[in-house]
Amino acid sequence: MMNVQAMPTTARWQPTMGHHAMKLGVDERWSTLKELQDLLRYDGHLQAGSEAELFQRRRLKAGQSALVMGQPFDGLYVVRLGTLKTMITNVDGGIHVLGFPMKGNLLGFDGIYQNIYMSEVVALTDCDLIRIPSSELFASGRSGNHLEHMAYWASSREIIQEQEAYSLTRSVKSEARVARFLHTMSQRFEDMGWSPNRFILPMTRRDIGHHLSVTVETVSRAFSALVQQGIIDVEFREIRILARDALCHFER
Amino acid sequence: MMNVQAMPTTARWQPTMGHHAMKLGVDERWSTLKELQDLLRYDGHLQAGSEAELFQRRRLKAGQSALVMGQPFDGLYVVRLGTLKTMITNVDGGIHVLGFPMKGNLLGFDGIYQNIYMSEVVALTDCDLIRIPSSELFASGRSGNHLEHMAYWASSREIIQEQEAYSLTRSVKSEARVARFLHTMSQRFEDMGWSPNRFILPMTRRDIGHHLSVTVETVSRAFSALVQQGIIDVEFREIRILARDALCHFER
């Protein structure tokens, strides 16, 4: 399909959407509240019965839309597997990539205000989402309140991450932006239990550019410059980080 | 004090923090749930007793901090009067202004995640805030749920506005960024019932620059250029918009 041609599905040092995902597919279409809680890393206490309540999963192929701007709000989604990109289109047609949601990230919070999703979310790889339907979210009875609080607690985290990503755009030198972007990706992979020093970028250079407010060429040149300095090693989408500290110790 | 030297408090075409505010001061230190609802423009229905529940107000002088990054979360705040700026400081010391909260805006949502406020909020003018304490917000009993939902509904709106502000930074030409920033301010003043074509900017050129990711000089030059084109008229902080349509009809 699109955007995944350079990704070898046979790599062992990084989980992929290969046969394993297919094996899960048909049988396990539901997730428990407990799994949601683990995915979000929510440390608050939920009432008993966490195993009983079930949430529907939604599978996406690379390139498919998870959320479409303007569509009616039908709940929040938590990423179980895969990587996506969140976009907004400027009034003048300019594209901006707000972020790249991965395992444990929350989608759709901007739809609560007007009961309409306000951003575009597209799957970069095959994805597996868990849906928290509005009915469950807004239920004022027994369990609903805790679920709502957990969802909004997670939303607060997403905001902060977005703010940090925002400040990524501010570094004066484009090389520093790319370096810090890679550092962020490295951390996220590590948080998910994968290797922080060797990973495959799920997004194109163009997506990175739209995220950092620079052009494709500038991103590519920054990669080359970092290779030249011996800080990273690049082979298409595959990134090896040789000097992790150097990535965030950039001036301005 | 600071940042307000150029603001005539005698102007009639725009509400200020003059004698009127002082008159309110000592007596009315509390707001009803109904007032909160109106400020936020929440159209959902709250249960009866909206008049009974009272929320404490908090007055700030220009230059004072509303929220300090790292301080323990003690609730959300709604702006009743005045203008503030929300800042985050980059790892390298760079400042970024996320936005300029005004009447009806919500503050402090980023503090929910870790029970710590994650951004700096400073009053640009004298301000009046209404506090929604954690205890009320998280109360699972009767009314708490609705209040929590309203707060998060408002948060969703703040996110969207922040995203739009984000995309402001993306316009290639700095002149277009400034133009669209002025258009946004014009709309916000109009939404608050004031004149959209004549207003006083509560923030410095430097603040605007930190918001749009450009330098002070660039902001100033953009203002001059817009004046040259007959689109606006500028006298220090006072802005008159002569051709409102032209502000958002900028190429890229």
Next chain:
DNA sequence: CGCGCGTTTGAACGGGCTCAAACCTTGTGG
């Protein structure tokens, strides 16, 4: 008054954008 700060304008430098071309991979169809 003089100091601090905000604002404005000028001049020169430099980094990122634009345009362009080449190479690579992947997918499609003959």
Next chain:
DNA sequence: CCACAAGGTTTGAGCCCGTTCAAACGCGCG
């Protein structure tokens, strides 16, 4: 199986715009 098309990536050359450094002015305040 091969040729071709489409899109992603890389690199080069030249230009433009925003930054940087500098200076001047105005306003408010001590």
